[in-house]
Amino acid sequence: MASELRHDQLRQRWITISDKRGKRPSDFERMSSQRFGGSPEATNRGPCAFCPGFELVNGHETFAIRDGDQADAPDWRVRVIVNKYPAVSMDYGDLQPTGEGAVFDECRLPGFGSHEVVIETPSHDLNIPELPASHVAEVLKAYQARINWFQNDPRLKFCQVFKNRGNRAGASMTHSHSQLIALPVITHNKITELDSAQEYYNDHKRCMMCDVVEHDTQSVRSRLIDENEFFITIAPFAPSFPYETWLVPKFHSSNFESIGEDEIQAMAKLLKLTLRKMDLAFGYPPYNYTLQTALLGKEHFNSSHYHWYLDIAPHLATPGGFEMGSGCYINCMPPEKGAEFLRNVEIEPQ
Amino acid sequence: MASELRHDQLRQRWITISDKRGKRPSDFERMSSQRFGGSPEATNRGPCAFCPGFELVNGHETFAIRDGDQADAPDWRVRVIVNKYPAVSMDYGDLQPTGEGAVFDECRLPGFGSHEVVIETPSHDLNIPELPASHVAEVLKAYQARINWFQNDPRLKFCQVFKNRGNRAGASMTHSHSQLIALPVITHNKITELDSAQEYYNDHKRCMMCDVVEHDTQSVRSRLIDENEFFITIAPFAPSFPYETWLVPKFHSSNFESIGEDEIQAMAKLLKLTLRKMDLAFGYPPYNYTLQTALLGKEHFNSSHYHWYLDIAPHLATPGGFEMGSGCYINCMPPEKGAEFLRNVEIEPQ
Numbered sequence: 161m162a163s164e165l166r167h168d169q170l171r172q173r174w175i176t177i178s179d180k181r182g183k184r185p186s187d188f189e190r191m192s193s194q195r196f197g198g199s200p201e202a203t204n205r206g207p208c209a210f211c212p213g214f215e216l217v218n219g220h221e222t223f224a225i226r227d228g229d230q231a232d233a234p235d236w237r238v239r240v241i242v243n244k245y246p247a248v249s250m251d252y253g254d255l256q257p258t259g260e261g262a263v264f265d266e267c268r269l270p271g272f273g274s275h276e277v278v279i280e281t282p283s284h285d286l287n288i289p290e291l292p293a294s295h296v297a298e299v300l301k302a303y304q305a306r307i308n309w310f311q312n313d314p315r316l317k318f319c320q321v322f323k324n325r326g327n328r329a330g331a332s333m334t335h336s337h338s339q340l341i342a343l344p345v346i347t348h349n350k351i352t353e354l355d356s357a358q359e360y361y362n363d364h365k366r367c368m369m370c371d372v373v374e375h376d377t378q379s380v381r382s383r384l385i386d387e388n389e390f391f392i393t394i395a396p397f398a399p400s401f402p403y404e405t406w407l408v409p410k411f412h413s414s415n416f417e418s419i420g421e422d423e424i425q426a427m428a429k430l431l432k433l434t435l436r437k438m439d440l441a442f443g444y445p446p447y448n449y450t451l452q453t454a455l456l457g458k459e460h461f462n463s464s465h466y467h468w469y470l471d472i473a474p475h476l477a478t479p480g481g482f483e484m485g486s487g488c489y490i491n492c493m494p495p496e497k498g499a500e501f502l503r504n505v506e507i508e509p510q
Numbered sequence: 511m512a513s514e515l516r517h518d519q520l521r522q523r524w525i526t527i528s529d530k531r532g533k534r535p536s537d538f539e540r541m542s543s544q545r546f547g548g549s550p551e552a553t554n555r556g557p558c559a560f561c562p563g564f565e566l567v568n569g570h571e572t573f574a575i576r577d578g579d580q581a582d583a584p585d586w587r588v589r590v591i592v593n594k595y596p597a598v599s600m601d602y603g604d605l606q607p608t609g610e611g612a613v614f615d616e617c618r619l620p621g622f623g624s625h626e627v628v629i630e631t632p633s634h635d636l637n638i639p640e641l642p643a644s645h646v647a648e649v650l651k652a653y654q655a656r657i658n659w660f661q662n663d664p665r666l667k668f669c670q671v672f673k674n675r676g677n678r679a680g681a682s683m684t685h686s687h688s689q690l691i692a693l694p695v696i697t698h699n700k701i702t703e704l705d706s707a708q709e710y711y712n713d714h715k716r717c718m719m720c721d722v723v724e725h726d727t728q729s730v731r732s733r734l735i736d737e738n739e740f741f742i743t744i745a746p747f748a749p750s751f752p753y754e755t756w757l758v759p760k761f762h763s764s765n766f767e768s769i770g771e772d773e774i775q776a777m778a779k780l781l782k783l784t785l786r787k788m789d790l791a792f793g794y795p796p797y798n799y800t801l802q803t804a805l806l807g808k809e810h811f812n813s814s815h816y817h818w819y820l821d822i823a824p825h826l827a828t829p830g831g832f833e834m835g836s837g838c839y840i841n842c843m844p845p846e847k848g849a850e851f852l853r854n855v856e857i858e859p860q
Contacts, residue, residue, distance in 0.1 A: 166748035170706050170718065171699065174838045175748040177845075247832075247840045261729050262714075263721040264747050320838075322831030330830020341832055349521065349837035352698075356520050364612075368520060371613040379611050397614050398516035398525040450835025473834065480680020481672030482597075482691055484823065485800025487699035488524045488670075490597045495527075 163248055163271025165345060169264075173348045176247045176271060206284030209244075210277075210335035212236070218244065222276055223305050225298045237295065238302045239279045240340075247341060248273030255315060255344055273343045274310065278302050280336040287325070287336045289436035297428035303340065303451065304424075307417040310342045316456050318346045326446025329475050338449075346455060353452065354466060361465035369467030370412050372397075377410070382496040385503050386433060390426040393434050395495035395502075402477055402493035403442075403502060405434055407470040414463035416453040416470075431470070437505040438474050446475040513598055513621025515695060519614075523698045526597045526621060556634030559594075560627075560685035562586070568594065572626055573655050575648045587645065588652045589629045590690075597691060598623030605665055605694055623693045624660065628652050630686040637675070637686045639786035646778035653690065653801065654774075657767040660692045666806050668696045676796025679825050688799075696805060703802065704816060711815035719817030720762050722747070727760070732846040735853050736783060740776040743784050745845035745852075752827055752843035753792075753852060755784055757820040764813035766803040766820075781820070787855040788824050796825040 163178040209217060212234040221232055223240040252270035259265040280299045281291055288296055303321050310316045323338035324330040360368040376384050376394050385393040385405060393407050407430055413419060419427070438445060453468040454460040483489050513528040559567060562584040571582055573590040602620035609615040630649045631641055638646055653671050660666045673688035674680040710718040726733050726744050735743040735755060743757050757780055763769060769777075788795060803818040804810040833839050 168746070168748035168750070169710070170703055172702050172706055173748070173750070175750060176838060176840045177748075178840060178842050179844055179847075260747070261725050263718070263725045267747065318836070320832055320836045322835050324830035328828065330828045330833075339832070341836075343838070347836040347838040348702075349835065352522050352837075353520055356522055360519070368613070375611050375613045396518070397610070397617065398518035398523070398527075400518070400523070400525060448831035448834050450831045452835065471835065478678065478680045480674035481798035481800045482670055482689070483680075484798050485672050485699065485802065485821070486668075486670045486691075486697040487702075488526060488693070488697040490526045490528060492528050494529055497529075 163246070165248070165269040165271055165343070167267040167345075169267060171348075172351075174343070174345050178245075178247045178271060206335070208284060208333060208335050210279045210333060210337060211284050212282045215239075223302055223309070225302065234282075236279075236282065238281070238298045240276050240302055240306060241279070243275040243277050243339065246275035247271070248275050248343065250274055269344065272315065273341060274316070276306060276340045278306075278338045278340065280338065284335050287435070287439075289432055289439055291432070293425065293429045293432050296432050297424050299338070300424050300428055300431075303338075304417045304419075306340050307453070307456070310456055311417075311458065313342075314457070315344050316342045318343050318350060319453075319456055320347070321451035321453075323447075323449045325448070326475070329446035329448050331446075342456070350452075350455065354455070357465045357467070367412055367465055367467050369408060369469065373408055373410055383499045385499050386430060388426050388430055390423045391430045393430060393502075395499035397495065399491055399493075399495050399498075400489035401473045401475075402491055403438070403474050403498045404491075404495075405472045405502065407431060407434065407472065409468070412464075413468060414454045414466040415461055416451055416468045418461065427470075433507065434472060434502075436507055437502055438472075440507070441502065441505050442474055442476060448473050448475070513596070515598070515619040515621055515693070517617040517695075519617060521698075522701075524693070524695050528595075528597045528621060556685070558634060558683060558685050560629045560683060560687060561634050562632045565589075573652055573659070575652065584632075586629075586632065588631070588648045590626050590652055590656060591629070593625040593627050593689065596625035597621070598625050598693065600624055619694065623666065623691060626656060626690045628656075628688045628690065630688060634685050637785070637789075639782055639789055641782070643775065643779045643782050646782050647774050649688070650774050650778055650781075653688075654767045654769075656690050657803070657806070661767075661806055661808065663692075664807070665694050666692045668693050668700060669803075669806055670697070671801035671803075673797075673799045675798070676825070679796035679798050681796075692806070700802075700805065704805070707815045707817070717762055717815055717817050719758060719819065723758055723760055733849045735849050736780060738776050738780055740773050741780045743780060743852075745849035747845065749841055749843075749845050749848075750833075750839035751823045751825075752841055753788070753824050753848045754841075754845075755822045755852065757781060757784065757822065759818070762814075762817060764804045764816040764818060765811055766801055766818045768811065777820075783857065784822060784852075786857055787852055788822075790857070791852065791855050792824055792826060798823050798825070 166175045215232045215234055218241045221239050221241050224236040225238040226236040228235045248271045252272040257266040258268045307319050310319050319342040321340050357368050383395040391409055393405050396406050449470055449472040451470050454463055454466050516525045565582045568591045571589050571591050574586040575588040576586040578585045598621045602622040607616040608618045657669050660669050669692040671690050707718050733745040741759055743755050746756050799820055799822040801820050804813055804816050
C-alpha cells in the first residue's frame with residue numbers, strides 16, 4: 161500500500177495513511193524512548209537539505225521566487241518543492257471510492273493530492289520574525305500561487321496551508337519552512353466552519369467574522385492585540401490554546417489567495433510582528449499556524465458568509481486525553497488577559 | 511474570573527477557561543524553554559501527593575475502594591478526589607447562558623461541572639500493566655461509580671473519563687491515575703459520534719459498532735489484535751494515530767457504567783494486556799486512553815444505536831498544523847500492519 165485516504169465514519173474524519181512515510185515498529189520504539197525521556201530538538205546546524213545547493217537532491221521546484229529565470233537554480237528567495245515524505249501524491253488516476261464489506265462501504269480513496277514544502281528563506285538560521293517584511297510577503301505570495309494552481313485541478317477540493325515550528329509542534333527540520341496539502345476531500349473542521357458561517361449568515365444576513373471584527377475593534381477592545389490598515393490580530397473569544405491568536409482581514413474576504421499586493425504587504429508586517437512578539441515573550445516557542453480559507457474551486461470565490469483568517473497557536477500547554485476524547489479544550493489563559501500581555505510586549509525598532 | 515465555559519461558534523467547540531489553573535506569562539516562558547529544548551519527565555521518585563498518607567492534603571474523597579469503612583483513611587486501594595487544579599467546579603449555581611454583544615450571544619456559561627482524579631493504586635511505582643487484573647477491575651468500577659453518581663444531577667449532560675500517561679501525553683504526575691470531567695454541555699466529538707451512529711442505525715437498522723465487531727472478527731480479521739469472552743481489541747479501520755487501539759464490547763452496550771461484574775473482570779484483563787504490550791513494544795510510551803460512552807441521563811440508557819468503547823492511543827507521532835487546521839490526521843502506520851505487530855507481541859506469563 162502506498163498511500164490512501166480512509167474515512168472514520170463514526171467521527172466523520174478523513175485519515176491519510178501513508179506507508180511511504182512509514183516506519184517499522186522498531187523505529188517507533190526508538191522514537192518513543194527518546195521522546196518520553198525528553199525530546200531533543202533537531203540540531204540547528206546548517207547546511208541542511210533545505211539550504212541552497214541541494215536543489216537537485218530535493219527534486220524540481222513547483223514554484224519559486226528569484227531574480228533569475230532558471231528553474232531549480234540556487235538563487236531563489238522562496239522555493240516550493242514536493243515533500244520528500246508526502247502524505248498524498250498526484251500519482252493516482254482513479255478517484256472512485258472503494259470500501260471493505262458493507263460496514264466500510266465507500267470509506268477508501270487512493271492517497272491522491274499534493275503535499276508541498278515552502279522553503280521560506282535560503283538562510284538556514286533565519287525565521288519569519290528576522291526576515292524583512294517584504295520577504296515574508298513573498299512567502300505569502302508563494303502560498304497564493306500554489307493555492308491558485310490547485311484551483312485548476314477539479315479533483316482537488318481543499319487545501320491546508322500550515323507551518324510547524326519546533327519539534328513539539330511537529331517539525332522535523334529547523335530550516336524555516338511551511339507546508340501545503342491539497343486533497344480531493346473536504347475535511348471535518350472545514351465542513352464545520354463552513355456550516356457555522358452559513359448558518360450565522362442565514363440568521364443575521366451578515367458575515368460572522370465581519371461581526372467579530374467590528375465587535376473586537378469597536379465595542380469591546382479587550383481581545384484586540386494589534387492592527388494595521390487592513391488586518392487585526394485578536395485573541396479569539398473561545399481559544400483552544402493559551403495565547404492563540406487570529407490574524408483576520410478587516411475587510412470581508414473569503415479567499416486568501418485572491419488578496420492584492422497592498423494587503424499581502426500589510427499581512428506580512430502583522431505576521432512578522434506577531435511571531436516576533438511570541439519569540440520574545442515565550443523564548444522561541446514551538447508553534448503552528450494554519451490558514452483557514454475557502455474551498456478550492458471557482459464556485460467558492462467571493463462567498464458572502466465565509467471570511468478567511470490565519471490561526472497562530474504557540475505550544476505552551478500539552479493537550480491530553482480530555483481534548484482527544486471530547487474535542488473540548490482546557491485553556492488556562494483567559495483570552496482577555498493573554499491579549500493584554502501580547503499587546504504590551506515591547507518590540508525594539510527593526 | 512474563576513472558570514467558565516465558552517462556545518467557539520465557528521468551530522462548534524466548547525472551551526473551558528480556567529483561571530484557577532492559570533499561570534502568569536512568565537510561567538509559560540519557563541515552561542516553553544524547557545519544552546522546546548527537551549521535555550524532562552517529572553521525577554518518578556515517591557512519595558508524592560497521590561501516595562497514602564496525603565489524604566488530608568488532597569481533600570475528602572468522592573469515592574474509594576478499601577477493606578475498612580472509614581472515609582479518607584490511608585487503607586484505600588483506589589481513591590477518587592476532586593482535582594486540585596480543576597477545569598470546572600460544582601460551586602456554581604446559575605447555569606443560564608450569557609454572552610457578549612450580539613455576536614457572542616449565549617456563548618458563555620459558568621465553569622460548572624466536576625473534575626476528579628482517580629488514583630489507581632497506593633503504590634507509587636506501579637502502573638496498570640503491573641497491577642493484578644482484579645485491581646484494574648476496581649479502577650474500572652471507580653469510573654462506573656462516579657459516572658453513575660453524575661447521572662443523579664440533571665445539570666450534568668456529559669462525562670469524559672480519560673487517562674494521560676507521561677509528560678508528552680499531558681500528565682503532570684507520574685503516580686498512576688486517570689481523570690473524569692463531567693460537564694453541563696455536550697461536546698463536539700460526542701455530538702458527531704452520536705449523530706453518525708444514529709444515521710447508520712436509521713440506514714441499516716443495525717448498530718454501526720456491532721457491525722464493525724462482526725466484520726473484524728468474522729469477515730476480515732486483519733485488524734483484530736486480541737479477544738476474550740466479552741471484548742475485542744482492534745486497530746480501527748481509519749485510525750488517527752499509529753497503533754491506536756479500540757477496546758470494544760462484543761455484546762451491544764451503550765453504557766459502560768451499566769456493565770456487570772463478569773464483563774468488568776474481562777475488560778480489566780484485556781486492558782492490562784493491551785497496555786502491557788504497548789509498554790513492551792514501544793518502551794513505556796506516553797499514551798492517552800479515553801472512554802466513549804453514552805450521555806448522562808436515564809433517557810440515554812440502552813440506546814440501540816450507540817455502542818461504547820475505550821480508545822487507547824500511544825503518543826508515537828507528533829500531530830502538527832495540518833491536523834490542527836483540518837481535523838484530518840496523517841498516520842504513517844497502516845492499521846492492518848500495526849495490528850499484526852501488536853497481535854504478535856509476546857507477553858511473559860504473569
